[in-house]
Amino acid sequence: MTDLRQHAPERMIPPTDPPSVPVTVLIGNPRRGSRTAAVARHVTGALRTGLAELGVRLGEPHPVDLAELGADLPSRLIAGTAAHAPLEQVLARVRGPGLLVVVSPTFKGSYTGLLKLFLDMLPREGLLPGTVAVPVMTAGWAQHRYVADAQLRPLLVELGAVVPVRGLAVLEEEFGDLDAAVAGWTTAAAPVLAAVLRSCQTPSVGPHRPAEPVPVHQPAQLR
Template sequence: MTDLRQPASRRALLPTESLAVPTTVLVGNPRRESRTLTVARHLTGALRTGLGDFGVHLADPHLVDLAELGPDLPSRLIAGAAGNAPLEQVLARVRSPGLLVVVSPTFKGSYTGLLKLFLDMLPREGLRPGTVAVPVMTAGWAQHRFVPDAQLRPLLVELGAVVPVRGLAVLEEEFGDLESAVAGWTEAAVPVLAAVLHGCRPPTPLSPHLAEPAPVP
Protein backbone atom coordinates (compact mmCIF):
# COMPACT_ATOMS: atom_id res chain seq x y z
CA MET A 1 0.00 0.00 0.00
CA THR A 2 1.35 3.42 -0.92
CA ASP A 3 2.37 5.58 2.02
CA LEU A 4 0.39 8.76 1.44
CA ARG A 5 2.59 10.61 3.86
CA GLN A 6 5.34 10.59 1.24
CA PRO A 7 5.54 13.65 -1.05
CA ALA A 8 3.92 13.00 -4.44
CA SER A 9 7.29 13.20 -6.23
CA ARG A 10 8.59 10.38 -4.05
CA ARG A 11 5.47 8.20 -4.07
CA ALA A 12 5.74 7.88 -7.83
CA LEU A 13 9.20 6.35 -7.50
CA LEU A 14 8.51 3.85 -4.73
CA PRO A 15 8.65 0.25 -6.05
CA THR A 16 6.53 -2.65 -4.88
CA GLU A 17 9.69 -4.35 -3.68
CA SER A 18 12.84 -2.69 -2.38
CA LEU A 19 16.01 -2.91 -4.39
CA ALA A 20 19.36 -3.93 -2.94
CA VAL A 21 21.81 -2.28 -5.31
CA PRO A 22 25.44 -3.46 -5.26
CA THR A 23 27.65 -0.45 -4.60
CA THR A 24 31.36 0.00 -5.28
CA VAL A 25 33.44 3.01 -4.24
CA LEU A 26 36.61 3.45 -6.31
CA VAL A 27 39.16 5.91 -4.86
CA GLY A 28 42.01 7.06 -7.10
CA ASN A 29 44.25 8.89 -4.64
CA PRO A 30 47.79 7.41 -4.47
CA ARG A 31 48.07 8.37 -0.79
CA ARG A 32 46.77 6.05 1.91
CA GLU A 33 44.06 7.34 4.27
CA SER A 34 43.68 10.45 2.12
CA ARG A 35 41.12 13.19 2.50
CA THR A 36 39.72 11.98 -0.82
CA LEU A 37 38.95 8.69 0.88
CA THR A 38 37.19 10.57 3.69
CA VAL A 39 35.05 12.42 1.13
CA ALA A 40 34.21 9.11 -0.58
CA ARG A 41 33.04 7.54 2.66
CA HIS A 42 30.96 10.56 3.65
CA LEU A 43 29.30 10.87 0.25
CA THR A 44 28.47 7.16 0.13
CA GLY A 45 26.77 7.42 3.49
CA ALA A 46 24.76 10.42 2.28
CA LEU A 47 23.72 8.53 -0.85
CA ARG A 48 22.60 5.50 1.16
CA THR A 49 20.44 7.70 3.37
CA GLY A 50 19.00 9.77 0.53
CA LEU A 51 18.28 6.86 -1.80
CA GLY A 52 16.72 4.92 1.06
CA ASP A 53 14.12 7.69 1.35
CA PHE A 54 13.18 6.90 -2.26
CA GLY A 55 12.93 3.17 -1.68
CA VAL A 56 16.31 2.33 -3.23
CA HIS A 57 18.44 0.41 -0.77
CA LEU A 58 22.17 0.17 -1.37
CA ALA A 59 23.96 -2.99 -0.36
CA ASP A 60 26.94 -2.55 1.93
CA PRO A 61 29.40 -0.55 -0.19
CA HIS A 62 32.70 -2.13 -1.17
CA LEU A 63 35.77 0.06 -1.10
CA VAL A 64 38.46 -0.17 -3.77
CA ASP A 65 41.29 2.08 -2.59
CA LEU A 66 43.92 2.21 -5.33
CA ALA A 67 46.52 3.38 -2.82
CA GLU A 68 46.49 -0.23 -1.59
CA LEU A 69 46.96 -1.65 -5.09
CA GLY A 70 49.38 0.84 -6.63
CA PRO A 71 52.51 -1.38 -6.80
CA ASP A 72 50.60 -4.13 -8.66
CA LEU A 73 49.09 -1.96 -11.38
CA PRO A 74 52.03 -1.27 -13.76
CA SER A 75 53.07 -4.93 -14.04
CA ARG A 76 49.47 -6.00 -14.71
CA LEU A 77 49.02 -3.36 -17.41
CA ILE A 78 52.31 -4.24 -19.12
CA ALA A 79 51.61 -7.98 -19.01
CA GLY A 80 48.10 -7.42 -20.40
CA ALA A 81 46.89 -10.66 -18.83
CA ALA A 82 45.54 -11.94 -15.56
CA GLY A 83 48.10 -13.03 -13.03
CA ASN A 84 47.38 -11.34 -9.72
CA ALA A 85 44.27 -12.99 -8.30
CA PRO A 86 43.36 -10.25 -5.77
CA LEU A 87 43.70 -7.59 -8.46
CA GLU A 88 41.53 -9.57 -10.86
CA GLN A 89 38.88 -9.83 -8.17
CA VAL A 90 38.96 -6.04 -7.74
CA LEU A 91 38.63 -5.52 -11.49
CA ALA A 92 35.65 -7.88 -11.52
CA ARG A 93 34.07 -5.96 -8.67
CA VAL A 94 34.44 -2.60 -10.41
CA ARG A 95 33.01 -4.00 -13.66
CA SER A 96 29.92 -5.44 -11.98
CA PRO A 97 26.54 -3.72 -12.48
CA GLY A 98 25.22 -1.48 -9.75
CA LEU A 99 26.19 1.93 -8.38
CA LEU A 100 29.81 2.91 -8.97
CA VAL A 101 31.10 5.99 -7.13
CA VAL A 102 34.46 7.09 -8.57
CA VAL A 103 36.42 9.60 -6.49
CA SER A 104 39.73 11.22 -7.43
CA PRO A 105 41.73 14.25 -6.40
CA THR A 106 42.43 16.82 -9.09
CA PHE A 107 45.99 16.51 -10.42
CA LYS A 108 47.08 18.95 -13.14
CA GLY A 109 43.47 19.76 -13.99
CA SER A 110 42.36 16.14 -14.34
CA TYR A 111 41.94 12.84 -12.47
CA THR A 112 45.03 10.99 -11.27
CA GLY A 113 47.27 8.86 -13.44
CA LEU A 114 46.75 6.06 -10.91
CA LEU A 115 43.02 6.02 -11.61
CA LYS A 116 43.64 6.08 -15.37
CA LEU A 117 46.17 3.26 -15.05
CA PHE A 118 43.62 1.10 -13.28
CA LEU A 119 40.76 1.86 -15.66
CA ASP A 120 43.00 1.23 -18.67
CA MET A 121 43.00 -2.43 -17.64
CA LEU A 122 39.31 -2.70 -18.45
CA PRO A 123 38.28 -3.69 -21.97
CA ARG A 124 36.45 -1.27 -24.25
CA GLU A 125 33.08 -0.53 -22.66
CA GLY A 126 34.41 -2.56 -19.76
CA LEU A 127 31.68 -1.50 -17.31
CA ARG A 128 28.81 -3.91 -17.74
CA PRO A 129 25.26 -2.83 -18.62
CA GLY A 130 23.43 -1.69 -15.51
CA THR A 131 26.40 0.30 -14.16
CA VAL A 132 25.32 3.72 -12.91
CA ALA A 133 28.35 5.89 -12.16
CA VAL A 134 28.84 9.03 -10.11
CA PRO A 135 31.97 11.13 -10.81
CA VAL A 136 33.43 12.91 -7.77
CA MET A 137 36.64 14.91 -7.45
CA THR A 138 38.37 16.90 -4.76
CA ALA A 139 40.15 20.11 -5.71
CA GLY A 140 42.15 22.97 -4.30
CA TRP A 141 40.83 25.77 -6.51
CA ALA A 142 37.29 26.94 -7.21
CA GLN A 143 38.02 26.98 -10.97
CA HIS A 144 38.30 23.19 -10.81
CA ARG A 145 34.65 22.70 -9.82
CA PHE A 146 33.83 21.65 -13.39
CA VAL A 147 36.64 19.09 -13.70
CA PRO A 148 34.44 16.08 -12.73
CA ASP A 149 32.14 16.75 -15.69
CA ALA A 150 34.84 17.89 -18.08
CA GLN A 151 37.32 15.08 -17.39
CA LEU A 152 35.95 12.17 -15.34
CA ARG A 153 32.44 11.90 -16.77
CA PRO A 154 33.62 11.31 -20.39
CA LEU A 155 35.94 8.55 -19.21
CA LEU A 156 33.12 6.73 -17.39
CA VAL A 157 30.79 7.10 -20.36
CA GLU A 158 33.50 5.75 -22.67
CA LEU A 159 33.72 2.68 -20.45
CA GLY A 160 29.98 2.06 -20.80
CA ALA A 161 28.52 3.52 -17.61
CA VAL A 162 25.33 5.52 -17.37
CA VAL A 163 26.19 8.87 -15.75
CA PRO A 164 22.81 10.51 -15.12
CA VAL A 165 23.81 13.33 -12.75
CA ARG A 166 26.39 16.07 -12.82
CA GLY A 167 29.67 15.40 -11.09
CA LEU A 168 30.46 16.57 -7.58
CA ALA A 169 33.52 18.68 -6.76
CA VAL A 170 34.54 19.16 -3.12
CA LEU A 171 37.08 21.91 -2.49
CA GLU A 172 39.77 21.68 0.17
CA GLU A 173 38.20 24.62 1.99
CA GLU A 174 35.03 22.54 2.37
CA PHE A 175 36.69 19.50 3.95
CA GLY A 176 35.88 20.75 7.44
CA ASP A 177 32.12 20.56 6.85
CA LEU A 178 31.45 17.76 4.39
CA GLU A 179 27.78 17.58 5.29
CA SER A 180 27.23 21.10 3.97
CA ALA A 181 29.60 20.52 1.04
CA VAL A 182 27.54 17.64 -0.38
CA ALA A 183 24.03 18.59 0.77
CA GLY A 184 23.03 20.68 -2.24
CA TRP A 185 24.43 18.14 -4.68
CA THR A 186 22.69 15.17 -3.06
CA GLU A 187 19.36 17.01 -2.92
CA ALA A 188 19.44 17.43 -6.69
CA ALA A 189 21.14 14.14 -7.60
CA VAL A 190 19.34 11.59 -5.41
CA PRO A 191 15.89 11.76 -7.10
CA VAL A 192 17.53 11.27 -10.51
CA LEU A 193 19.70 8.41 -9.31
CA ALA A 194 16.69 6.78 -7.65
CA ALA A 195 14.68 6.89 -10.88
CA VAL A 196 17.55 5.45 -12.92
CA LEU A 197 18.36 2.72 -10.40
CA HIS A 198 14.70 1.71 -10.27
CA GLY A 199 14.82 1.25 -14.04
CA CYS A 200 17.93 -0.94 -14.05
CA ARG A 201 17.58 -4.69 -14.32
CA PRO A 202 18.63 -6.63 -11.21
CA PRO A 203 22.43 -6.90 -11.28
CA THR A 204 24.17 -10.22 -11.84
CA PRO A 205 25.87 -11.39 -8.62
CA LEU A 206 29.57 -12.13 -8.51
CA SER A 207 30.68 -15.75 -8.65
CA PRO A 208 30.70 -17.27 -5.15
CA HIS A 209 34.41 -18.03 -5.32
CA LEU A 210 35.38 -14.38 -5.67
CA ALA A 211 36.50 -12.82 -2.43
CA GLU A 212 34.64 -9.66 -1.44
CA PRO A 213 36.64 -6.41 -1.01
CA ALA A 214 36.41 -4.71 2.35
CA PRO A 215 33.15 -2.81 3.01
CA VAL A 216 33.21 0.94 3.56
CA PRO A 217 32.82 1.59 7.31
Protein backbone atom coordinates in the same frame (compact mmCIF):
# COMPACT_ATOMS: atom_id res chain seq x y z
CA MET B 1 -20.23 -33.17 -8.49
CA THR B 2 -19.18 -29.78 -7.33
CA ASP B 3 -15.70 -28.69 -8.41
CA LEU B 4 -14.19 -27.50 -5.16
CA ARG B 5 -11.40 -25.73 -7.03
CA GLN B 6 -13.91 -23.10 -8.11
CA HIS B 7 -14.44 -22.11 -4.48
CA ALA B 8 -10.87 -22.41 -3.23
CA PRO B 9 -9.52 -19.06 -2.05
CA GLU B 10 -6.77 -17.59 -4.16
CA ARG B 11 -3.35 -17.95 -2.66
CA MET B 12 -1.96 -14.54 -1.89
CA ILE B 13 1.72 -14.08 -2.67
CA PRO B 14 3.18 -11.42 -0.38
CA PRO B 15 5.03 -8.65 -2.18
CA THR B 16 8.78 -8.79 -1.95
CA ASP B 17 11.09 -5.85 -1.57
CA PRO B 18 13.43 -5.22 -4.50
CA PRO B 19 16.98 -6.39 -3.89
CA SER B 20 19.53 -3.91 -2.67
CA VAL B 21 21.71 -2.25 -5.30
CA PRO B 22 25.41 -3.21 -5.14
CA VAL B 23 27.70 -0.24 -4.46
CA THR B 24 31.40 -0.02 -5.34
CA VAL B 25 33.47 3.01 -4.33
CA LEU B 26 36.62 3.44 -6.44
CA ILE B 27 39.18 5.80 -4.84
CA GLY B 28 41.95 7.07 -7.11
CA ASN B 29 44.27 8.78 -4.62
CA PRO B 30 47.77 7.23 -4.45
CA ARG B 31 48.10 8.10 -0.73
CA ARG B 32 46.79 5.80 1.96
CA GLY B 33 44.31 7.31 4.39
CA SER B 34 43.74 10.31 2.13
CA ARG B 35 41.16 13.02 2.56
CA THR B 36 39.81 11.91 -0.81
CA ALA B 37 38.90 8.58 0.79
CA ALA B 38 37.12 10.44 3.59
CA VAL B 39 35.13 12.41 1.00
CA ALA B 40 34.29 9.15 -0.81
CA ARG B 41 32.87 7.64 2.37
CA HIS B 42 30.86 10.75 3.15
CA VAL B 43 29.36 11.07 -0.34
CA THR B 44 28.44 7.38 -0.41
CA GLY B 45 26.81 7.62 3.01
CA ALA B 46 24.81 10.66 1.93
CA LEU B 47 23.63 8.84 -1.19
CA ARG B 48 22.57 5.78 0.82
CA THR B 49 20.49 7.99 3.10
CA GLY B 50 19.00 10.06 0.31
CA LEU B 51 18.11 7.08 -1.86
CA ALA B 52 16.66 5.12 1.07
CA GLU B 53 14.21 7.98 1.65
CA LEU B 54 13.11 7.50 -1.97
CA GLY B 55 12.67 3.75 -1.63
CA VAL B 56 15.94 2.61 -3.22
CA ARG B 57 18.09 0.53 -0.91
CA LEU B 58 21.83 0.48 -1.50
CA GLY B 59 23.91 -2.43 -0.29
CA GLU B 60 26.92 -2.13 1.96
CA PRO B 61 29.55 -0.14 0.02
CA HIS B 62 32.54 -2.09 -1.23
CA PRO B 63 35.62 0.21 -1.24
CA VAL B 64 38.38 -0.19 -3.84
CA ASP B 65 41.24 2.03 -2.68
CA LEU B 66 43.91 2.13 -5.38
CA ALA B 67 46.48 3.22 -2.79
CA GLU B 68 46.34 -0.39 -1.60
CA LEU B 69 46.89 -1.78 -5.11
CA GLY B 70 49.33 0.71 -6.62
CA ALA B 71 52.36 -1.58 -6.66
CA ASP B 72 50.54 -4.25 -8.70
CA LEU B 73 49.09 -2.01 -11.39
CA PRO B 74 52.12 -1.34 -13.64
CA SER B 75 53.16 -5.00 -13.83
CA ARG B 76 49.60 -6.10 -14.62
CA LEU B 77 49.23 -3.51 -17.37
CA ILE B 78 52.63 -4.16 -18.96
CA ALA B 79 52.60 -7.95 -18.77
CA GLY B 80 48.97 -8.27 -19.79
CA THR B 81 48.61 -11.43 -17.72
CA ALA B 82 46.23 -12.62 -15.05
CA ALA B 83 49.07 -13.33 -12.64
CA HIS B 84 47.59 -11.09 -9.94
CA ALA B 85 44.45 -12.98 -8.95
CA PRO B 86 43.36 -10.46 -6.27
CA LEU B 87 43.63 -7.63 -8.80
CA GLU B 88 41.53 -9.57 -11.29
CA GLN B 89 38.85 -9.90 -8.62
CA VAL B 90 38.95 -6.15 -8.03
CA LEU B 91 38.58 -5.46 -11.75
CA ALA B 92 35.59 -7.81 -11.87
CA ARG B 93 34.06 -6.04 -8.88
CA VAL B 94 34.39 -2.61 -10.48
CA ARG B 95 32.89 -3.87 -13.76
CA GLY B 96 29.79 -5.32 -12.14
CA PRO B 97 26.35 -3.68 -12.41
CA GLY B 98 25.11 -1.40 -9.68
CA LEU B 99 26.17 2.01 -8.41
CA LEU B 100 29.82 2.92 -9.02
CA VAL B 101 31.09 5.99 -7.14
CA VAL B 102 34.45 7.09 -8.59
CA VAL B 103 36.42 9.60 -6.53
CA SER B 104 39.75 11.21 -7.45
CA PRO B 105 41.77 14.22 -6.39
CA THR B 106 42.55 16.78 -9.06
CA PHE B 107 46.10 16.43 -10.42
CA LYS B 108 47.22 18.85 -13.14
CA GLY B 109 43.61 19.74 -13.91
CA SER B 110 42.43 16.14 -14.28
CA TYR B 111 42.00 12.84 -12.42
CA THR B 112 45.07 10.95 -11.22
CA GLY B 113 47.32 8.84 -13.42
CA LEU B 114 46.79 5.98 -10.96
CA LEU B 115 43.05 5.97 -11.65
CA LYS B 116 43.66 6.10 -15.41
CA LEU B 117 46.18 3.26 -15.14
CA PHE B 118 43.61 1.09 -13.38
CA LEU B 119 40.75 1.89 -15.74
CA ASP B 120 42.99 1.31 -18.77
CA MET B 121 42.97 -2.37 -17.80
CA LEU B 122 39.29 -2.60 -18.68
CA PRO B 123 38.26 -3.34 -22.25
CA ARG B 124 36.37 -0.76 -24.29
CA GLU B 125 32.94 -0.33 -22.73
CA GLY B 126 34.27 -2.54 -19.96
CA LEU B 127 31.60 -1.53 -17.43
CA LEU B 128 28.71 -3.95 -17.73
CA PRO B 129 25.13 -2.91 -18.57
CA GLY B 130 23.37 -1.68 -15.46
CA THR B 131 26.39 0.25 -14.17
CA VAL B 132 25.34 3.70 -12.97
CA ALA B 133 28.35 5.87 -12.20
CA VAL B 134 28.80 9.02 -10.14
CA PRO B 135 31.94 11.13 -10.75
CA VAL B 136 33.37 12.91 -7.70
CA MET B 137 36.61 14.88 -7.45
CA THR B 138 38.39 16.89 -4.79
CA ALA B 139 40.19 20.08 -5.73
CA GLY B 140 42.30 22.84 -4.26
CA TRP B 141 41.10 25.73 -6.42
CA ALA B 142 37.65 27.09 -7.18
CA GLN B 143 38.62 27.05 -10.89
CA HIS B 144 38.38 23.26 -10.70
CA ARG B 145 34.77 23.26 -9.50
CA TYR B 146 33.60 21.60 -12.73
CA VAL B 147 36.52 19.25 -13.29
CA ALA B 148 34.45 16.13 -12.47
CA ASP B 149 32.13 16.82 -15.38
CA ALA B 150 34.84 18.05 -17.72
CA GLN B 151 37.34 15.23 -17.12
CA LEU B 152 35.97 12.24 -15.21
CA ARG B 153 32.46 11.98 -16.67
CA PRO B 154 33.66 11.44 -20.30
CA LEU B 155 35.97 8.64 -19.15
CA LEU B 156 33.14 6.80 -17.37
CA VAL B 157 30.81 7.25 -20.35
CA GLU B 158 33.54 5.89 -22.66
CA LEU B 159 33.72 2.78 -20.48
CA GLY B 160 29.99 2.18 -20.87
CA ALA B 161 28.54 3.58 -17.65
CA VAL B 162 25.31 5.53 -17.38
CA VAL B 163 26.18 8.88 -15.76
CA PRO B 164 22.80 10.53 -15.15
CA VAL B 165 23.76 13.30 -12.70
CA ARG B 166 26.29 16.08 -12.74
CA GLY B 167 29.61 15.41 -11.07
CA LEU B 168 30.51 16.68 -7.64
CA ALA B 169 33.67 18.62 -6.83
CA VAL B 170 34.58 19.17 -3.18
CA LEU B 171 37.11 21.93 -2.59
CA GLU B 172 39.76 21.66 0.10
CA GLU B 173 38.25 24.66 1.87
CA GLU B 174 35.04 22.62 2.26
CA PHE B 175 36.67 19.60 3.89
CA GLY B 176 35.86 20.92 7.35
CA ASP B 177 32.08 20.74 6.74
CA LEU B 178 31.36 17.93 4.33
CA ASP B 179 27.69 17.87 5.28
CA ALA B 180 27.25 21.35 3.85
CA ALA B 181 29.49 20.64 0.85
CA VAL B 182 27.52 17.54 -0.19
CA ALA B 183 23.93 18.33 0.89
CA GLY B 184 22.80 20.45 -2.04
CA TRP B 185 24.27 18.09 -4.62
CA THR B 186 22.73 15.03 -2.93
CA THR B 187 19.28 16.65 -2.81
CA ALA B 188 19.39 17.26 -6.57
CA ALA B 189 21.06 13.97 -7.53
CA ALA B 190 19.13 11.47 -5.40
CA PRO B 191 15.76 11.60 -7.25
CA VAL B 192 17.47 11.16 -10.63
CA LEU B 193 19.65 8.33 -9.40
CA ALA B 194 16.65 6.66 -7.77
CA ALA B 195 14.71 6.67 -11.04
CA VAL B 196 17.65 5.34 -13.06
CA LEU B 197 18.57 2.66 -10.54
CA ARG B 198 14.98 1.44 -10.42
CA SER B 199 14.95 1.11 -14.21
CA CYS B 200 18.22 -0.84 -14.09
CA GLN B 201 17.16 -3.22 -11.33
CA THR B 202 16.54 -6.76 -12.54
CA PRO B 203 16.58 -10.11 -10.73
CA SER B 204 20.25 -10.41 -11.66
CA VAL B 205 21.09 -7.26 -9.70
CA GLY B 206 20.71 -8.82 -6.29
CA PRO B 207 23.56 -10.00 -4.11
CA HIS B 208 26.60 -8.95 -6.07
CA ARG B 209 27.74 -11.39 -8.71
CA PRO B 210 31.23 -10.53 -9.98
CA ALA B 211 31.75 -9.96 -13.66
CA GLU B 212 33.68 -12.37 -15.81
CA PRO B 213 37.47 -11.92 -15.59
CA VAL B 214 38.89 -9.13 -17.68
CA PRO B 215 40.54 -10.44 -20.88
CA VAL B 216 44.29 -10.59 -20.55
CA HIS B 217 45.05 -8.80 -23.83
CA GLN B 218 46.46 -5.30 -23.83
CA PRO B 219 44.00 -2.37 -23.81
CA ALA B 220 43.14 -1.14 -27.29
CA GLN B 221 45.05 2.11 -26.89
CA LEU B 222 48.26 0.24 -26.05
CA ARG B 223 48.19 -2.39 -28.79
